Amino acid sequence: MQQPGNRKRALWGLLLLAASTFVNAEDATQNAPTLVYSWPVNAGPLDPRGYAPNQMYAQAMVYEPLVRYSASGTIEPWLATAWQVSDDGKVYTFTLRDGVRFSDGTAFDAAAAKANLDAVLANSQRHRWMELVTTLDHVEAPDRLTLRLVLKHPYYPTLMELAQVRPLRFGSPQAKPGEPAGTGPWMRVDSRLGEYDRFARNPLYWGPTPAYGEVLVKVIPDPNSRALALQTGELQLIQGAAGEITASTFVRLRDQGFATALSAPLATRSVAMNTGRGATRDLAVRQAINQAVNKQAIIDKILYGLEPRADTLFAPNMPYADLGLEPYAYDPALAARQLDAAGWRLAPGNTVRSKGGEPLSIELVFLGTSALQKSLAEVLQGELAKAGMHIELRAVEEGALVRRQRDGDFGMIFADTWGAPYDPHSFVSSMRYAGHADYMAQRGLPIKDQLDQRIGQVLASTDEQQRAEHYRFILTTLHQQAVYLPISYLTAISVRRDSVAHVQFGSTLFDVPFETMTPQQEH
């Protein structure tokens, strides 16, 4: 009669042991610290090839590229450990990393990679904004770890475009609807519409295990509320390049002692000038505009000194852009002399210069709903008025702005570059197509045809040195012809509480590397 009792006790003991193991396992995940971040909207369905409402920061957490774009503008191995480009530049052969699995357990191999890229090609209409998609002819998977991309014609930015957040990253071909699975360090485990998305670290991740067990992303649309949430400890980190908080709030938080950081330049805030219409047809006027604007004052007064001054269309840290071009220094006197020499003279009693009866009046078109563009436009108007140029401000809404860009219906227009990793190749490529503000701005240049030809050549060039030479020609021409008035370089901002350490910036406007961040004791 003793035995059944013993068995019962043993059974209970086992159950308790199992329960305690379970509780311990639960504790292990619960005790791994959670990083609390915020975003204005939910992360979306997390389709590796989806656009809005899929949020790029979240896609970058879950899905990984074949190669990665580094902050210094170079390409690093990622899901591909090595690659070869054929001599004619049309075949890219990648060796895939062995042992990589999607978070649902499916192996990442050449077949899985091909399935993803084929899905992009099958829907190429939707993705044709990306030149690689229209250039890609087909994809081959000759063996388990070899992936071959065959292009219709050579296209050097292939690797740069493979590095982008979408649509050329890889999701599990076996993923069930509503359960996205990638190879990245994170996987989404929970989401509540309008409230939060919760990411946990991917237990099958091939790389180093992130220090945080979870990243909780709260949905907070209002920038002021976001700042208050950081101050009260509801959030630990504010980071991004999409206006997460205003510049003044950033400065206030910095002054209050929060740890803050600014990234390296990621894009350029600039104004394009129409070389085919009005006074800006004249090179002397465009150069004078570059000399007459006190950019540093604009940055100090409007941008709270947070963005570095831009003297060239692309920041020197962008690929092929470190050319040592001589900046147009702020020199109103020189601008005035140059305008005088070009025949734009100031008649006695007048405040606006004129030439042959044509007043030096330029229409500056800006997005009326953007308070920042409005402030910048007003300061530009004031600065240029001192040099005898009349700037007519034209606030328009977004649809009208795009129409004016397309039709070239502007004297000057705000035209930021697209940022890493689109700069310089995608941005330069778009300069060839009517319908882009840049094409319309440049079409008055006497060497526009030659410029477009060189852009075509640089994209198809297979020789590194030749490519650098083409870029030197293109960027030097645009600089000397003063087609743009670069103002400042856009940067990402970061504000954190002391509880987060090792905060780094992503290499593009869109990613936040949570996997490098570590928790620490708050003072």
Next chain:
Amino acid sequence: MLRYILLRLVLLVPVMLGVSLLVFVLLHLGSTDPALDYLRLSHIPPTDAAIAEVRHALGLDRPLYAQYLSWLWKALQLDFGTSYLTGRPVFDDLLYYLPATLQLGGLALACTLLLSIPLGLVAARWQGRWPDHAVRAVTFLGVSMPNFWLAFLLIALFSLWLGWLPPLGRGGAGHLVMPVLAIALMSMSINARLLRASLLEASGQRHVTYARARGLPARQVWGSHVLRNAWLPLVTATGMHIGELIGGALVIETIFAWPGVGRFAVSAVLNRDFPVMQCFTLLLTGLLMVCNLVVDVCYAWLDPRSRLEGVSA
């Protein structure tokens, strides 16, 4: 009475139709293009080809009348289309977010009534004395302060300095205090002033003087003769405040990251998400009309004179 209620409910149909047409036409005749917003949010350069592609995908390239008729046909089957931005069914999302807004709006309404009635009574009962002045000061502040500013002041005080309340999100009772106060303060102030005025007006009427002359105790004079008549404007105002409370929720939900329809609608307006804006406007119209009906019924119940007029109407 029942006939009157039914008539009013039937009248809802043409009003909703008219509103839907008006909103549709106003949205689509503007120079705004939701395709541009979609491309901006997708970080895709807005080339002509890309715009055309998105316009086709969103069905914006069809003639306007065809768009409206197809929308209307589906709407009659309670299918209000899918959001341009999230790709999710609009009606489902609105129903998902509605409880949070009703919770906030309902509590704000309760708060408005619970606070404004005692304040109005105190102010009228001690007219010209210090309680009246104190109530006037509070209500003056409440009427003049924009709700979003009040919201930030409340967060600064209760979350940042005192650390008593969570600054945002939806959760326990603590999460409700600040948003409800921020939404309710203005309606509460207006109601308190209104009640004070109508109490004073009612107490000056002849039947009240006669009641006093009959030697009725002050409590009975106030309860049966003054209050009974002073309620009426308050009922009307409360009906109107429901619209204000929901309007307040638009801003307040965004500030407090409250997952309600208000914040959903604000994001739709900012990004020109037409299906959401249309459905939200209709929902609001229906809600306000039903509220007005309830107010009218309450009115009839409280005041036999209007009941007779209502029936003859």
